[in-house]
Amino acid sequence: MLVLSADVASAADESVREKAAQCTPCHGEAGASQTENTPSLAGQPDSFLQWQLVFFRAGSRKSEVMQPIAEQISNEDIRNLGTYFASLTPPKASTPDDNPDLSKKGAEAAAGRRCASCHGDTFAGSKAVARLAGQREDYLTKALHDYKSNVRVGGGVAAMAEVAYPLSEEEITALAHYLAHL
Structure with a gap:
């Protein structure tokens, strides 16, 4: 039974990573954005991430890119993506402070x-x-x-x-x- 539970957990983790991979083109590898005006998601608080997806899905937060994506995400996916990105190491400043x-x-x-x-x-x-x-x-x-x-x-x-x-x-x-x- 323990092996089955581990297999189920592993499959769930893989499913979340697959869904999170769809975020990579804009929000970057491991949630560290390299795209102008696009936030890094790594290390953001879980609840914050979940609420932002809910706001995009509901249309109360506007984005031509995010709104159609969020409309396709289930509540379970929102919870899982929030947990996943929150678990990643947040980005550090990409360059030393030059000013x-x-x-x-x-x-x-x-x-x-x-x-x-x-x-x-x-x-x-x-x-x-x-x-x-x-x-x-x-x-x-x-x-x-x-x-x-x-x-x-x-x-x-x-x-x-x-x-x-x-x-x-x-x-x-x-x-x-x-x-x-x-």
Whole structure:
């Protein structure tokens, strides 16, 4: 019976890896994106990933690419994909910080906007709150602009809109740079 359970678990793991492989062209090998304006999924909190797929599927989060994909994903697949990507090692900054002064300004902006109160002291996120540390800089910039302009909705949208709306272009650039290099 134990062998049968192991075989079933192995088949389930393989099924999840096959479904996750469909995400690779955009979100990268092992969930580490190399695609402009596309987030890395590796190490994102499980609940956060699940909610984003639900938001895409419901159409409350807009994406011409993600919405049709999410519409085809079952609730079980959403749970399994969330668990799978959350289990992967999150990406580290792809390049050394070439602008420590900009990172310092970003750290000041993060402290001033109380980003750590939701995203955690290390910006690793938790539960339904995104991991920001090591995320692609271009994607972080895009996400902040989307929240600022109310293009992006989903969990925490009121808090994010309130935080992002007063940000200057310089603060958005600094925040994205700082977080990407953590």
